Amino acid sequence: MQRRERSTSSPVTAPEAVVAAAEPVTVTVARDVRGDQREAFERWAAEVLGLAAEFPGNLGTSLLRPGPGSTLYHLVYRFADGESLARWERSTERQAALQRVEHLTDRVDYAHVAGLDSFFTALTPARPGPRWRMTVLTVAAVFGITLVFQLLVSPHVTSWPLPLRLLLSAVIVVVLLGYVVMPALTRLFARWLHPSRY
Structure with a gap:
């Protein structure tokens, strides 16, 4: 199950079908970072991924940096189920973090994947391993x-x-x-x- 959403200002949360999933869920957030804000964004990303990693049900987080000539960063979150993801997405910590990042990016895309697809979709970023x-x-x-x-x-x-x-x-x-x-x-x-x- 996969769904993509795009936003430029308001926080995006998983659709009900993903929240109801009793299987692992992966969220990939692609952010187009402004060229002069990359260092600030990486500090913010380290902070927000650390916060997410502390939430119950989190199975891991990672930051995928852009390749040459790109400004697109990918933040990847994995949760044990949709409800664990929903708790993180509704948290005050996430809401506060999102308010601090809007001026650093021009565009954001969200992808939610549940089930076995999440193992393979989450592991095929812009620069995947062999x-x-x-x-x-x-x-x-x-x-x-x-x-x-x-x-x-x-x-x-x-x-x-x-x-x-x-x-x-x-x-x-x-x-x-x-x-x-x-x-x-x-x-x-x-x-x-x-x-x-x-």
């Missing part, structure tokens, strides 16, 4: 979950019809991949996945 690294990490995660399934679960369901065994395997792999394994691995291997950010 895609093969995310592929390797995903294959390793699927292999690990599948191996554990074969060792611990398969022996107990051998009498089940093949379609049911495959369905059970698929459900376990997808749920663990989306809610447990990939969130942990992307945080653990963040520097390896995106060396240009650090």
Whole structure:
């Protein structure tokens, strides 16, 4: 699920469909920073990302700096669910921070992504790390979950019809991949996945 919104002055919050999500949610805020305000903006970004990181349910934050010839910064926030995101977006801390940044930027775009898409959308910024690294990490995660399934679960369901065994395997792999394994691995291997950010 993804939705983009654009604003130049008023704060933007996640739509109801995202707030209702019981799955991880990622927000990417792209700000076009005025050329003479980059240092001030980076100080502000460090402050606001630090505030967001302290909120319950936050799974991580990052600042993606513009490439050569660009003034577009990306602030990325990940939350465990839509309600955690909503608490941050409605907070007095965020409202105060937004009032201090408006004169530093000319344009802002918001993107809200929920579910499994958030792992891949959030990790494809303007200067992403090598895609093969995310592929390797995903294959390793699927292999690990599948191996554990074969060792611990398969022996107990051998009498089940093949379609049911495959369905059970698929459900376990997808749920663990989306809610447990990939969130942990992307945080653990963040520097390896995106060396240009650090």
